[in-house]
Amino acid sequence: MQEKEISQAVIRRMPRYYRYLGELLDDGVERISSNDLSRTMRVTASQIRQDLNNFGGFGQQGYGYNVKYLHDEIGKILGLNQRHNIIVIGAGNLGQAITNYVKFEQLGFVIIGLFDINPALEGKTVRGIRIHMMDDLPEFCARNQVDIAALTLPKEKADASAHYLVELGIHAIWNFAHVDLDLIDQDVVVENVHLSDSLMQLSYNIVKNRFEKEHS
Amino acid sequence: MQEKEISQAVIRRMPRYYRYLGELLDDGVERISSNDLSRTMRVTASQIRQDLNNFGGFGQQGYGYNVKYLHDEIGKILGLNQRHNIIVIGAGNLGQAITNYVKFEQLGFVIIGLFDINPALEGKTVRGIRIHMMDDLPEFCARNQVDIAALTLPKEKADASAHYLVELGIHAIWNFAHVDLDLIDQDVVVENVHLSDSLMQLSYNIVKNRFEKEHS
DNA sequence: GTCAATGTGTCAAAAATTTAACAACCTCGT
DNA sequence: ACGAGGTTGTTAAATTTTTGACACATTGAC
Numbered sequence: 001m002q003e004k005e006i007s008q009a010v011i012r013r014m015p016r017y018y019r020y021l022g023e024l025l026d027d028g029v030e031r032i033s034s035n036d037l038s039r040t041m042r043v044t045a046s047q048i049r050q051d052l053n054n055f056g057g058f059g060q061q062g063y064g065y066n067v068k069y070l071h072d073e074i075g076k077i078l079g080l081n082q083r084h085n086i087i088v089i090g091a092g093n094l095g096q097a098i099t100n101y102v103k104f105e106q107l108g109f110v111i112i113g114l115f116d117i118n119p120a121l122e123g124k125t126v127r128g129i130r131i132h133m134m135d136d137l138p139e140f141c142a143r144n145q146v147d148i149a150a151l152t153l154p155k156e157k158a159d160a161s162a163h164y165l166v167e168l169g170i171h172a173i174w175n176f177a178h179v180d181l182d183l184i185d186q187d188v189v190v191e192n193v194h195l196s197d198s199l200m201q202l203s204y205n206i207v208k209n210r211f212e213k214e215h216s
Numbered sequence: 217m218q219e220k221e222i223s224q225a226v227i228r229r230m231p232r233y234y235r236y237l238g239e240l241l242d243d244g245v246e247r248i249s250s251n252d253l254s255r256t257m258r259v260t261a262s263q264i265r266q267d268l269n270n271f272g273g274f275g276q277q278g279y280g281y282n283v284k285y286l287h288d289e290i291g292k293i294l295g296l297n298q299r300h301n302i303i304v305i306g307a308g309n310l311g312q313a314i315t316n317y318v319k320f321e322q323l324g325f326v327i328i329g330l331f332d333i334n335p336a337l338e339g340k341t342v343r344g345i346r347i348h349m350m351d352d353l354p355e356f357c358a359r360n361q362v363d364i365a366a367l368t369l370p371k372e373k374a375d376a377s378a379h380y381l382v383e384l385g386i387h388a389i390w391n392f393a394h395v396d397l398d399l400i401d402q403d404v405v406v407e408n409v410h411l412s413d414s415l416m417q418l419s420y421n422i423v424k425n426r427f428e429k430e431h432s
Numbered sequence: 433g434t435c436a437a438t439g440t441g442t443c444a445a446a447a448a449t450t451t452a453a454c455a456a457c458c459t460c461g462t
Numbered sequence: 463a464c465g466a467g468g469t470t471g472t473t474a475a476a477t478t479t480t481t482g483a484c485a486c487a488t489t490g491a492c
Contacts, residue, residue, distance in 0.1 A: 007478075007479075009478085009479065009480095010479095011417055011420055011421075012413075012417065014416070014417075014420065015410070015412065015413035015416040015417065016396075016410075016413065018416065019394065019395075019412075019413070033438080033439060033440085034439075034440075035438095035439075041396075042400070044480075044481060044482090045439090046480075046481050046482065046483090047479095047480065047481075049439090049440065049441065049442090050441090050442090050479095050480080050481090052441095053440090053441060053442075057440075057441065059439080059440050059441080060439085060440070060487080060488065060489095061438080061439055061440040061441080061486070061487040061488050061489090062437085062438050062439055062440080062487060062488030062489045062490090063438085063439075063440085063487095063488065063489065064438085064439065064440080065440090077420065078416045078417075078419055078420045078423075079416075079419040079420055079422060079423035080416065080419065082423075084419060084422070092313075092316075093309075093312060093313035093316040093317070094313045094317070096309060096313070097308075097309035097310045097312070097313035098411075100308075100309040101309070101310070101411070103394070103412060104411075104412065104415060107412060107415070107416070108419075109415055109419075147422065148418065148422070171422065171425065172418060172421075172422045172425075174414070174415065174418055178235065178319070179235075180232075180257075184258070187425075187429075189418065189421040189422055189425050191414055191415075191417055191418035191421070193409070193411065193414055194231070195314075195317070195320075195409065196231065196235075196319060196320065196323060197228075197231035197232065197235070198390070198407055198409055199320060199323070199325055199390065199407075200230070200231040200234065200294045200295075200296065200323070201227055201228060201230075201231065201294075201407055202364065202388060202390055202405065202407035203294055203295040203296065203300060203324075203325075204227055204230070204293065204294050204295055205227075205388075205405040205407070206295060206300070206363065206364070206387070206388045206405055207294075207295035207298075209387065209388075209403075209405050213403075223448075223449075225448085225449065225450095226449095249468080249469060249470085250469075250470075251468095251469075260450075260451060260452090261469095262450075262451050262452065262453090263449095263450065263451075265469090265470065265471065265472090266449095266450080266451090266471090266472090268471095269470090269471060269472075273470075273471065275469075275470050275471080276457090276458065276459090276469080276470070277456070277457045277458050277459090277468080277469050277470040277471080278457065278458030278459045278460090278467085278468055278469055278470080279458065279459065279468085279469070279470085280468090280469060280470080281469095281470090
């Protein structure tokens with residue numbers, strides 16, 4: 001499938017292509033050129049062609065790209081042609097919010113259970129999905145195929161939980177706790193969503209923007 | 217304050233430095249060298265020094281960096297020395313989850329109101345913070361200083377809301393809707409949190425990881 | 433069927449980012 | 463007060479990423 005290493009910079013852009021192509025598809029657009037796409041996406045056409053060519057030649061000279069075909073192919077590249085079962089560790093507000101986000105399911109990401117240590121939550125459900133106690137985790141993982149664990153718990157507990165999950169055979173973690181999990185050398189893929197980092201970036205740009213306005 | 221343009225690559229790393237320095241501070245560490253920090257953060261010492269030097273010389277030869285001082289300075293760079301009032305547009309699960317996330321307040325980001333169009337939510341509160349109807353937005357913005365609007369609503373409504381917010385004088389948007397807001401040329405700073413993009417990246421890396429295991 | 437227009441894949445150049453190297457300087461033990 | 467050891471700020475090299483350019487394939491009008 002993959003041959004040479006593809007830079008994460010490219011990978012970061014792929015979901016965005018997928019999104020735009022999905023919209024074109026919904027709009028009934030059949031074909032598109034890198035040039036037209038570059039205008040709507042506000043990136044260079046060269047970058048689009050370069051990015052796509054990392055994975056193969058999906059276009060045709062003189063024609064462009066077939067929207068449906070390209071959309072499907074990028075979907076395959078991103079693994080969206082297969083189902084991913086998710087468990088959510090930490091059934092607090094964020095965990096529940098994610099569980100309620102139906103859109104993920106359309107992409108093949110299906111939440112099959114939530115876990116928490118708070119006994120008050122035991123047996124309750126979110127969108128029909130049950131909240132279990134952490135003690136039940138080993139059995140649950142043995143009985144169900146769990147592809148991804150979403151970590152939505154306080155940072156103090158995140159690292160220990162992550163190690164525990166890896167022990168139970170989980171190979172992918174979607175980490176919302178604002179720590180960097182110390183899982184080097186472990187056979188596990190981690191994707192971080194650091195909301196406070198994001199806010200701080202925004203804050204930096206706010207201050208910068210104000211400054212530039214004052215001095216121009 | 218800022219002189220030459222600093223690349224967003226650097227800015228993306230600053231919150232992470234801030235986080236690690238905060239932890240060192242909590243641990244009572246007084247000073248640290250770029251070398252020691254590089255080991256814990258798993259980046260090169262050279263990058264740390266280079267990054268920090270974009271903003272000035274915070275260290276001292278033969279000594280290293282004073283943790284508290286550096287933490288404070290990075291905080292200032294990121295604008296964490298001032299308060300940022302946030303309104304949340306869309307009081308659904310995600311909006312409420314964010315509102316409940318107390319940690320932001322410690323960083324100076326204070327949520328002062330939620331807005332929705334669902335009449336059933338009118339007057340309810342989340343962590344003591346009131347949910348208003350969208351109709352009240354103009355008056356609310358006139359009476360309160362609103363620095364950031366967090367957009368936690370369906371993508372169909374995101375773009376129109378964003379334009380409306382800009383009209384009302386808001387200059388910063390924290391966008392959770394998975395569309396790219398079309399706000400070029402507007403005097404507004406946008407920070408995106410595209411959760412599904414993040415999930416797709418994770419998915420890509422899962423597939424890649426599996427593939428590499430099978431072929432090694 | 434021909435040909436201008438279109439548009440990809442790819443190679444090369446340019447720009448940006450990261451890493452390495454080191455001179456200058458500070459610390460701290462003696 | 464001195465000097466060995468340590469550490470920054472900074473310059474230069476290496477690497478990565480992005481952009482530009484164009485040969486060549488395909489389309490679609492006539």
